Amino acid sequence: NAGVTQTPKFRVLKTGQSMTLLCAQDMNHEYMYWYRQDPGMGLRLIHYSVGEGTTAKGEVPDGYNVSRLKKQNFLLGLESAAPSQTSVYFCASRRVTTEAFFGQGTRLTVV
Amino acid sequence: GENVEQHPSTLSVQEGDSAVIKCTYSDSASNYFPWYKQELGKRPQLIIDIRSNVGEKKDQRIAVTLNKTAKHFSLHITETQPEDSAVYFCAAAGADSWGKFQFGAGTQVVVTP
Numbered sequence: 755n756a757g758v759t760q761t762p763k764f765r766v767l768k769t770g771q772s773m774t775l776l777c778a779q780d781m782n783h784e785y786m787y788w789y790r791q792d793p794g795m796g797l798r799l800i801h802y803s804v805g806e807g808t809t810a811k812g813e814v815p816d817g818y819n820v821s822r823l824k825k826q827n828f829l830l831g832l833e834s835a836a837p838s839q840t841s842v843y844f845c846a847s848r849r850v851t852t853e854a855f856f857g858q859g860t861r862l863t864v865v
Numbered sequence: 866g867e868n869v870e871q872h873p874s875t876l877s878v879q880e881g882d883s884a885v886i887k888c889t890y891s892d893s894a895s896n897y898f899p900w901y902k903q904e905l906g907k908r909p910q911l912i913i914d915i916r917s918n919v920g921e922k923k924d925q926r927i928a929v930t931l932n933k934t935a936k937h938f939s940l941h942i943t944e945t946q947p948e949d950s951a952v953y954f955c956a957a958a959g960a961d962s963w964g965k966f967q968f969g970a971g972t973q974v975v976v977t978p
Contacts, residue, residue: 785964796871796970797909797954804964813967844908846966853899854956854966856908 756780760845760857767835767864775830775860777845783855785848786828787812788820790841791859797844803828835864867892869957871969878945878976886972888955889937895959898931898938901968903952912953913940945976 761776777786784805789797789812799812801820809820817839819831828847832839840863848854868891878884890898899914915922915929915938922929926945931938938957942949955969 785966787966789968797968799965799967802964802966810965812965848966850964852897853911853914856910858908 758845758847758855758857760860762860763858764861767862769835769837769864771835772833773835775843777828777857779826779847781847781855783847783849786822787846787854788828788830789844789846790814791844792841800830837864840864867895867957867965867967869955869967869969871955871972873972874970875973880945880947880976880978882945884942884945884974886940886953887937888969890957892957892959893936895957897958899956900929900940901954903954909954947976947978950974950976
């Protein structure tokens, strides 16, 4: 039972490049989330999903897209990376009104 | 949607003293209130949670209290130890928020020996 796994753990992108972050959970959770965490700041919700095939915007969705084609996977895409997207990205999953389990984080640097 | 405010942003305490962090929420339909601890360079992990049908919950040196009328909840850490130094986050969730799970801004707790 791996819990929540994020791929990759680290990545350096050039401005304008695109990439996809993968989040996979093996707990059969309905809800999945993508957050970003900047130094000294809290966890800001980017997008979330309440079930397979559904997605919704969080607090800071601009510049990101997501997809949830399978219940266990939640993908976060950056179409044209910008230095302002340099951050640590956390994925999380949970059942309805239960605790959220977090992945180990992805450290992304855009140069 | 739900809005969670957390105070203070930083908290320095001497080892052995108590620490209290407070959060307020806006959505009266929220019914689940977890607290997470994040150590430097690691993922947030749940330390305690409370549901709206309970006013207080304890787990060893950690306790959480909930005041539904005032829409606020608090984390209490007694007999603090250096290993309690971390960032603590609160969150609120409920059916009306449709799965949205937003955190407070976090509290940096520093326990000095």
